Amino acid sequence: MNTTTSNKRLIAYVDSGQSSSGEMNAVDATDRAATHQEVEAPSLLTIILDTNPHAWALLADTLPLSKAVANLLVFINAHLSINYANRVAVLASHSERAEWLYPTPAPHLPNNNGDNSTVQPPDDANKYRPFAQLEYALLTNLQTLLRTTTPASISSSPSTLLAGALTRALTYISKQSLSTGPSQTGNTSFNYSDPSSVAGGNSLNPSDNVVTSRSSQRLTTRILILSVSGDLSGSYIELMNTIFACQRLSIPLDILKLSGSATFLQQAADTTGGIYLSLTTPVQRAGLLQYLMFAFLPDPAARENLVMPGETEGVDFRAACFCHKRVVDVGFVCSICLSIFCEPLGDGTCLLCGSHLSMGNYGRKPVVVARVKKAKTGTGKKRKVGDGVETPGSGGGGTPVPPG
C-alpha cells in the first residue's frame, strides 16, 4: 500500500488565525441564505392524457389505453414519492372536450381546491393511502368520461382538444402557484405595460424575465403531454398561443408521442425547453414505463445535473396557415398582425385584422437589369438584382448583392 489512510477518524483543527479571511467571509451577506438552498422545491406535474378514441383504437393491439393508464399511475406515484410536497394534476384531452381526471373538480363549489374528493376509495391496506385515493379518483373520472362519450361526438371530430386541455392546465398551474408561492407582491406577474418586455414572447433571457427569476422556494411546474393524435393543425392558433404562454411562464412542455405526426408538439417542446420523445415502434411502446421513469420523471431542478434524452435535432418548424389550416413551407404573412396565409388574399384584406394589404407586384416576373459590369462566368447566373421587386415573404428589399 503506497498511501496510509489512518483508520481512526481524526479531528482537524483549523486555527482561525491562519484562515481568518474564511472566517470573516462567513459573516458577510453570502452566508445568510445558505441554509435555505438545501430544501428541494416542491414540484407540480400536470399531465395531459390524450384520450382520442380513434387514435387509441389504432393502438389497441400494441398498447391499450388501460395499460397505458396503469403505467401512467406508477409514474405518477413515483413523482409523488420524490417529495412529500409534490403534487399532480391530470387532464384528459378528449375528442370534443377537455376534462379533469384528477383532482376531481367539485361539482357545485367552483372555488374548492378539489383536493379532497368526495368519493372515498375502498380501503386497501396494501396501498399507500394518498396513492390509492389518486388512483381511484383518476380511474373513476376516466370511466365517467368514456361512458358519457356518445358515438355521435366521436364520429363528428377525429381530432382531440389539446389546446383546451392546455389552457385549463395553465389556469390550474397559475392558481396553484399563487396559493403556494411566497407572499405575492405587485411586480411579480408579467408587466404587460412595460415596453421593455417583448410581447411576442420570443426573448426569453431568464435575467430579464421577472417571472423566472423568482426565489427557489416557489412551486416548480411542468406539463407532460401524452399524445396519440395526429393532425393538430385544426387548432393551430390556439395551440401556439398556449405554447407561447407556457414559454412566457417558463413551464416546460414535455411531449411523449405514441403515434401520429409530430409537427407542432415538437415545436412546443423545443420552444419551452421540454423533452420530446416519440415511441413509434411496438417494442418502444412496450417500454412505456421505463421511458416515463427515465426521461420524464426528473423535475427541472434535477435536469440541471442530467443529460436529458429527447429529439432536439431536426425540429419541424413549419406553421399552419390561418385560412385553410394547411401546413405550409412558404406562406404569406400579414405585415400588421403577422397572420399566416397559404395563398394570396383575393381582395387584399387580411382575414384577421382587416388591414388592407397591397400585394404589390406579386406574381410578376422580376425584371432583370443587365449589369453594367460584366460578372464572372459561373457565378454570375446566381446573382439577382432585387431593386424594386417586392417579395411578400421577405418583407420587401431584395437579397443584398455581395460586394464585388
Place this chain on the structure above:
Amino acid sequence: MAATPPQSWEYLETLQGVELHRLYRTSPPSALAIYRKLLSGLAKHYVTSLLFSPTPMPVNHFELVTRVDANAEKVKAFNQLKKYNIVRETTFQGKRCISIVPDFARSYRRVLDGRGEGNPFGQVSSPPQSATEPTIEKLDAHSQRQWDGILGYMVGGNVIQDLQEPGEELPAPAEAVVELLRVGHLVTVGGTQSRGRYAMGITAEGFAFVLQNINTQIWRLLFLYVEAAEQLNMDKIDVLSFIFFIASLELGLAYSTEDLTETQLQVLTTLSDLGVVYLPDNTTDYFYPTRLASTLTSDSSDTLSSTANKLSSSLHTSSAQHKKSIAHPGNPTGSGFIILETNYRLYAYTTSPLQIALLSLFISLRSRHNNLVTGKLTKASVQQAINTGITAEQIISYLSSHAHPVMRRHAAAEEAILQSRAVMAAAANSGGTTDIENNTGVTQIRVPVVPSTVVDQIHLWQLERDRIQTTPGYFIKEFQSEAEYRACSRYAEEIGVRRWYDDRKRMFFVDQIEGVAAYMKDRKERASGTT
C-alpha cells in the same frame, strides 16, 4: 467526553447492511421514507431509472446521463446509495454494473404499484360513530400538550411553573420519555431518581435541542428510542419499521390495532407519550396518528412550517392572543409571533410559558404584558446562550422560523424591491424611491427575515468565542509520488471533500473518505493492471 449518540438521521448510517436489507424487505413504508427523505435529487433519479430496468446498468451509462460538471453530485449520490444499501456494484456480462438491491426494489415497487399483501399501510378501522371521536384539532392539541410538556420539562419546570397560569399546567413527561432524554445526554438527572423531576439539569446539547424545529426534535428522540430498543427486549428493526409505518398513515383516521404485534403495541404507548399518536382512553382497539406522525417523513419546509404553525397556533390558548392574530391576518406562509427590530429590540406576542422560557435562554427579557413580552438581544445574553451550547445558527433559525408575518411581509417587500432593482440595474440611478435600511443585498436576491444587521452581529458575538473550528474527517499522507498525490488531491477537490492540503508535504485532509478511497483503489488497480 462521552461518546455522542448519533444525531437524528445519521443513526441510519450506523445500521448494518443486513439490518437495512431486513428493514427494506419487511416494510415498504420504510423504503418509501428513506427514498423520500434521505436521498439527493440525483440519487432519486438513479433509483427510479434502475427500478424497472430488467438488467443491471453499466457504470459508464451513469457517466453518459450525468453532466460532466455534476460529477461531484454524482459521486455524492452513489455514496449515499451505497451507504444505505440501495444499490451495489455487480459484474454483468463482463462489465462493471450498478444494480439495485432486490429487497429495496421489491418494496419500493410495491409502494408504487400498490400490489402485494400483508397490509403494509395499515388497516383503517371504523370506530363506533360516537361523540368521542377526536377531531383533527383535538389531535393537534394532544400532540402539542405532550410535546410542550417534554420541552417544558427540559427548559426547567420551575421557571415554567412561575410563568404559567393556574389550570394550564403542562403535563409532566412520562418516565420512559425522561429516560430517553437522559440516555441521549439531553438532560442529566440527579441521584434522587424518585424526585427526578426536580433534580434534573439540562445539558449543552439539550439547550441546542430545544431550539430546533419540532421535526428534528422528534426524530432525535425516536432514533434514541430505536437505539434503546434492545434494552427493552425489542428488535430495533421492528421498531424502526413501525415508526416508518406510523409516518405513512393519514391524519384524522382511526387505525386498527388488531394486527399489531406485542412489540408494536409497546412502541405505540411510547409514541403516544411523545404525542405522535393518540390512544383513546376507553378502548385499545384503534389509534389515531397525529399531525406529528403524518409529517414525520416530509422534508419540504412548507409542510414543516405549516406543522409548526398549526401546532403553535393551538399553543396560544389565551383569548387575547386570538384577537391579536385576527388583527394581523396571517400570511399563508406562516404566522409567528416574534418581531425583531434592527436595534435588537424584540417583541414576542405570546402567552405561552414555554415560549417565554425559550426566549429567555438568549434574550434579556424586559417586561411582560397581557399578550406581549418585550426584551432585547444583548451581547451578554447571546454569549451566555453560546456558553451553554446554543449556536448562533440555532438562535437565528429559531427567530426566523417564529417571525411575525409583519417581518415576513417586510422582508418580502424588500426582496421585491431589490429584485426589480437588479432587473433594472442599468437604469439604477433613476430610482432612489425607497430608503432601504440594509443595502448589502443588491446582488443577492434573498432577504433574510431577521434583519441582516442582527444576523451579522449574532455571528460576530459567537466568533468572539469560537476561534477554532473542528471538522471530523480523514488525513491522507505519505504518497509515493508527486503525480499520485496531485491526482488524488485534485480528485478530492473536484468532488468537494478536500478541506485542507499541503502540496509540499504531500498530505491532505478530507471530510468524507468513501469517494477518495474508491478512487485511490481504482487507480492502484489500474496501475497494477498496466504494468
